[in-house]
Amino acid sequence: MIVPYSHVLLFAGILFAMGVVCAVARRNLIMMLIGVEIMLNSAGLAFVAAALRWQQLEGQVFVLFIFAIAAAEVSLGLALIVYAYRRTGSLDPETYNILKW
Amino acid sequence: MTLYAAIFYVLASVILVSTGLAITRRNLVHAVVYLIISFFGSALLYYLFGAPLLAALEIIIYAGAIMVLFLFIIMMLRIDPSALRRPLLKEWLPAGALGLIYLAIALLVVSTDPASQTPLMTGLARPRVFGQFLFQKYWLSVEIISFLLLIVLIGSLYLGKAYARGADDRTEEKP
Known part of the structure; x- marks a missing residue:
C-alpha cells in the first residue's frame, strides 16, 4: 500500500508546473531546455504510477519512449543552441531579433 | 501511514526542493547538479512504483547521458552568468497568479474525488517480463x-x- 494515485498525480503536476516556469520565465536557452526535461520527467512519473494503479504494463512502455524522445530532443536542441551561439554570441533569446525591423 | 507512503512523501519533497533550487540558480552548473539530485529521486520513485528497469534507465539516460551533455555544452560555451538578465517581478506576477489558481483547483479536485482515496498496491514488473511485453506488442x-x-x-x-x-x-x- 503506497499513497493514493491522486497524490502522485498532484506531485507530478507540481513538478510539471516547475518545468513550465523554468521553460517560460528563464531568459536562457539552456535553462529552457532543462525546463522541457523536467516536464518530460514528471510526465513519466505520472505514467509509471498509472501503470501501477491499473496494473497494465503499457504505462511503463510509454515511459521508455519518453526517455528516447527526451534524449533525441536534448541532443538536437543543444546542437541548435551551439549553432545559434556561434552565430550571435549570446544565449539570451531576446537577442535573436534579426528578422525584426 | 505505511512505510511506503513515508518513503514516497520524503522522496517527493526532496525532488520538489531540488528541482525548485535547480530552476532558480543563476549558475548553470549548479542548476544541472541540483537536477541530477532530482533525477536520482525520480529513479527511486520508479523503483518504488515497481519499475526497476526504468529506474536503471532513468539514472543511465537522464542523470548520466543528458545531464553530462548539458555540462559539456555549458563548459564549451563559457557563459558569463552576470550577462544573463534577471526577470522582473512585474513580468512574473500574472503568470504566478494564474498558476496558483490552477494549483488551488487541482487540490480541490483531488481532495473531493472519492475514487482517489484508494491507495496504490505495490507491484513489480520484472525486466524480463517487461522486455518480452515490449518486444511482442x-x-x-x-x-x-x-x-x-x-x-x-x-x-x-x-x-x-x-x-x-x-x-x-x-x-x-x-x-
Whole structure:
C-alpha cells in the first residue's frame, strides 16, 4: 500500500508546473531546455504510477519512449543552441531579433 | 501511514526542493547538479512504483547521458552568468497568479474525488517480463523510435558541420 494515485498525480503536476516556469520565465536557452526535461520527467512519473494503479504494463512502455524522445530532443536542441551561439554570441533569446525591423 | 507512503512523501519533497533550487540558480552548473539530485529521486520513485528497469534507465539516460551533455555544452560555451538578465517581478506576477489558481483547483479536485482515496498496491514488473511485453506488442514503436534517433543523429551532425561550412564560405568571400 503506497499513497493514493491522486497524490502522485498532484506531485507530478507540481513538478510539471516547475518545468513550465523554468521553460517560460528563464531568459536562457539552456535553462529552457532543462525546463522541457523536467516536464518530460514528471510526465513519466505520472505514467509509471498509472501503470501501477491499473496494473497494465503499457504505462511503463510509454515511459521508455519518453526517455528516447527526451534524449533525441536534448541532443538536437543543444546542437541548435551551439549553432545559434556561434552565430550571435549570446544565449539570451531576446537577442535573436534579426528578422525584426 | 505505511512505510511506503513515508518513503514516497520524503522522496517527493526532496525532488520538489531540488528541482525548485535547480530552476532558480543563476549558475548553470549548479542548476544541472541540483537536477541530477532530482533525477536520482525520480529513479527511486520508479523503483518504488515497481519499475526497476526504468529506474536503471532513468539514472543511465537522464542523470548520466543528458545531464553530462548539458555540462559539456555549458563548459564549451563559457557563459558569463552576470550577462544573463534577471526577470522582473512585474513580468512574473500574472503568470504566478494564474498558476496558483490552477494549483488551488487541482487540490480541490483531488481532495473531493472519492475514487482517489484508494491507495496504490505495490507491484513489480520484472525486466524480463517487461522486455518480452515490449518486444511482442510494441516492436513497431521501438523500430520507429530507433529511426527517430537515427534522424536526430544525422540532424545534429549536419548542424555541427553547417557552421564550419558557412565560415569557410565567408573567409573565401573576403579577399
